[in-house]
Amino acid sequence: MSETWKKIKKNRQLYLFILPAFLVILIFSYIPMYGIIIAFKDYVPALGIWGSPWVGFKHFQRFFDSYYFWDLLKNTLGISIYSLIVGFPLPIILALALNELKDGKFKKITQTVTYAPNFISVVVMVGMIVAFLNPSTGLINHVLDFLGFERMDFMSDPKWFKTVYVLSGVWQSTGWSSVIYLAALSGVDPELHEAAVVDGASRLRRIWHINLPTIRPTMVILLIMSVGSIMSLGHEKILLMQNPLNLESSNVISTFVYQQGLLDAQYSYATAVGLFNSVINAILLISVNKVADKLNETSLF
Amino acid sequence: MNNRLVKDTLADKIFLKFNFVFLLLALLIVLYPLVYIVSASISDPSLVNSGEMWLLPKGITWEGYTTILNNDSIWRGYANTIYYTVLGTSINLLVTLPCAYALSRKDLYGRSAFMSFLLVTMFIGGGLIPSYLLIKNLGMLNTVWALVIPGAVSVYNLIVTRTFFETTIPREMEEAAIIDGCSDFKMFTSIILPLSMPIIAVMALFYGVGHWNSYFSALIYLSDKAKYPLQMVLREILVLQDMSSNSINGNMSSDMAAMMYSKQQLVQVIKYGIMIVSTLPVIVVYPFLQKYFVKGMMIGSVKG
Numbered sequence A: 001m002s003e004t005w006k007k008i009k010k011n012r013q014l015y016l017f018i019l020p021a022f023l024v025i026l027i028f029s030y031i032p033m034y035g036i037i038i039a040f041k042d043y044v045p046a047l048g049i050w051g052s053p054w055v056g057f058k059h060f061q062r063f064f065d066s067y068y069f070w071d072l073l074k075n076t077l078g079i080s081i082y083s084l085i086v087g088f089p090l091p092i093i094l095a096l097a098l099n100e101l102k103d104g105k106f107k108k109i110t111q112t113v114t115y116a117p118n119f120i121s122v123v124v125m126v127g128m129i130v131a132f133l134n135p136s137t138g139l140i141n142h143v144l145d146f147l148g149f150e151r152m153d154f155m156s157d158p159k160w161f162k163t164v165y166v167l168s169g170v171w172q173s174t175g176w177s178s179v180i181y182l183a184a185l186s187g188v189d190p191e192l193h194e195a196a197v198v199d200g201a202s203r204l205r206r207i208w209h210i211n212l213p214t215i216r217p218t219m220v221i222l223l224i225m226s227v228g229s230i231m232s233l234g235h236e237k238i239l240l241m242q243n244p245l246n247l248e249s250s251n252v253i254s255t256f257v258y259q260q261g262l263l264d265a266q267y268s269y270a271t272a273v274g275l276f277n278s279v280i281n282a283i284l285l286i287s288v289n290k291v292a293d294k295l296n297e298t299s300l301f
Numbered sequence B: 001m002n003n004r005l006v007k008d009t010l011a012d013k014i015f016l017k018f019n020f021v022f023l024l025l026a027l028l029i030v031l032y033p034l035v036y037i038v039s040a041s042i043s044d045p046s047l048v049n050s051g052e053m054w055l056l057p058k059g060i061t062w063e064g065y066t067t068i069l070n071n072d073s074i075w076r077g078y079a080n081t082i083y084y085t086v087l088g089t090s091i092n093l094l095v096t097l098p099c100a101y102a103l104s105r106k107d108l109y110g111r112s113a114f115m116s117f118l119l120v121t122m123f124i125g126g127g128l129i130p131s132y133l134l135i136k137n138l139g140m141l142n143t144v145w146a147l148v149i150p151g152a153v154s155v156y157n158l159i160v161t162r163t164f165f166e167t168t169i170p171r172e173m174e175e176a177a178i179i180d181g182c183s184d185f186k187m188f189t190s191i192i193l194p195l196s197m198p199i200i201a202v203m204a205l206f207y208g209v210g211h212w213n214s215y216f217s218a219l220i221y222l223s224d225k226a227k228y229p230l231q232m233v234l235r236e237i238l239v240l241q242d243m244s245s246n247s248i249n250g251n252m253s254s255d256m257a258a259m260m261y262s263k264q265q266l267v268q269v270i271k272y273g274i275m276i277v278s279t280l281p282v283i284v285v286y287p288f289l290q291k292y293f294v295k296g297m298m299i300g301s302v303k304g
Helices: A002-010 A013-042 A058-066 A069-087 A089-099 A105-119 A122-133 A139-146 A158-185 A192-197 A203-228 A234-241 A253-263 A268-296 B010-041 B043-049 B063-071 B072-104 B109-121 B128-137 B155-168 B171-179 B184-195 B197-213 B216-221 B230-239 B254-262 B264-302
Strands: none
Touching: A002 A013, A013 A058, A013 A268, A013 B072, A013 B128, A013 B184, A058 A069, A058 A268, A069 A089, A069 A158, A069 A203, A069 A253, A069 B264, A089 A105, A089 A158, A089 A203, A089 B010, A105 B197, A105 B264, A122 A139, A122 A158, A122 A234, A122 B184, A122 B230, A122 B254, A122 B264, A139 A192, A139 B072, A139 B109, A158 A203, A158 B010, A158 B072, A158 B264, A192 A203, A192 B109, A203 A268, A234 A253, A234 B155, A234 B216, A253 A268, A253 B216, A268 B128, B010 B264, B043 B254, B043 B264, B063 B072, B072 B155, B072 B197, B109 B155, B109 B264, B128 B216, B155 B197, B184 B197, B184 B230, B216 B230
């Protein structure tokens, strides 16, 4: 015991270094976790979290029974899976393609330009989407018109919402997401390539049999992380893109929580819905992690 | 990179041509909207709206920018954002750097327990409403503190910084300093920090861009329009304008509405100009700092 105490005493200044971060995390991450219990209560601000009466699963029941439950679930899963299928492979392809270039001007320009949209804020991004898709003045509609198609009002048509959301996301983040894969590719052993060339392997074959297997652990980790966040869909962007006309396909669980909780002040109900969301998320994360662990022996934890 | 070592066959040459065309296409798809916005912001509004301006500026006019720069809300938003970004980033660095250093020290007792304490929060959280209620109960609603304190430390950034300290600061140096009787505090301020400029730059930028671009915490925590950061002002102009049917959000300030309606035909051009004006600081620093950004991202990918 005194041994431990000695170690702690020796590091006392280091504990002071940790203290601010510890307090911030304790207060702003752990206390809200405790606050989740209001999902099982009828929260009355005057009574506080602990003093409010317990109601069991009432709020969950109400959510499952509501007519919008299936729509919300369908939209949340639909948008996530759509963006996963389109958005996951593209950074890998971009990184593999960039990796085949010699370090020159073209490579540098392509990288600089494709990374750049990552630094555009969500608000500006949605502003761009709205401006480009404007039925009478937007760029996309001018192109459609020029090619002989009919002009479309993308933002007020529920059919288009998911596609607009996903493709704009791809435009903004593919370049930046490829950075991690490029880093992993720089670890490929050149001798493997030399040996493969001696055996007569083409570039394509070498990409397939050498480069891809090398970055597979990175791919698996990133895939697990994106599946794990399937339900916690970017409410920041969706909230900005939402309008009453496209609500049918743009209403997802996280924007619903914002609307019920903060605009309508139904704290307990919104917390319950949010908790449902997190539980599904955790189940997805754990199961994908398990599967990846079995198949690939790569896992997040 | 590693492919220069070997000669290309005919099949490889064809593949490389395809590869080049593919990347060129990717480059153009990303670049074109960016160029279009710049051109549209200084072109004659009627040429932009009709689609005659499609690449280079036509009928150059600075009227859009004049209108933007004469708008008080924009200036106020800019001033607020600069304030929040500087204050927020300073707090981020003051909290993150010492903690990351302490965690990089293998001799720290309880190190792995604290790491678990942090990592848990990457996967489990209280969610929107409990966090909001906490801020409300702490009396932080409608204050700057709601924007800068709850996010004072990002666990991801903390791990990146810790990894940097672990991999670039030689252990022997720390040990020598300890033997010489150097305190941990002195070691951090006069030995570690001067050696860590690259990671300090990366963190300042990651956090700084985050503050510059954020709107959501302002949306939920601030009610006083005079305190709105730039992104909230932009939201009113760029997004809510086109969705005027959205009654929930019909809260545009009269100042802004006057600016938009008095110049009906300029509206679209003003929007393009505003995108430039608000992103300008990031665009200006980006090329110089790109390699740091990338380095930070790569350190992060090594994880541990």
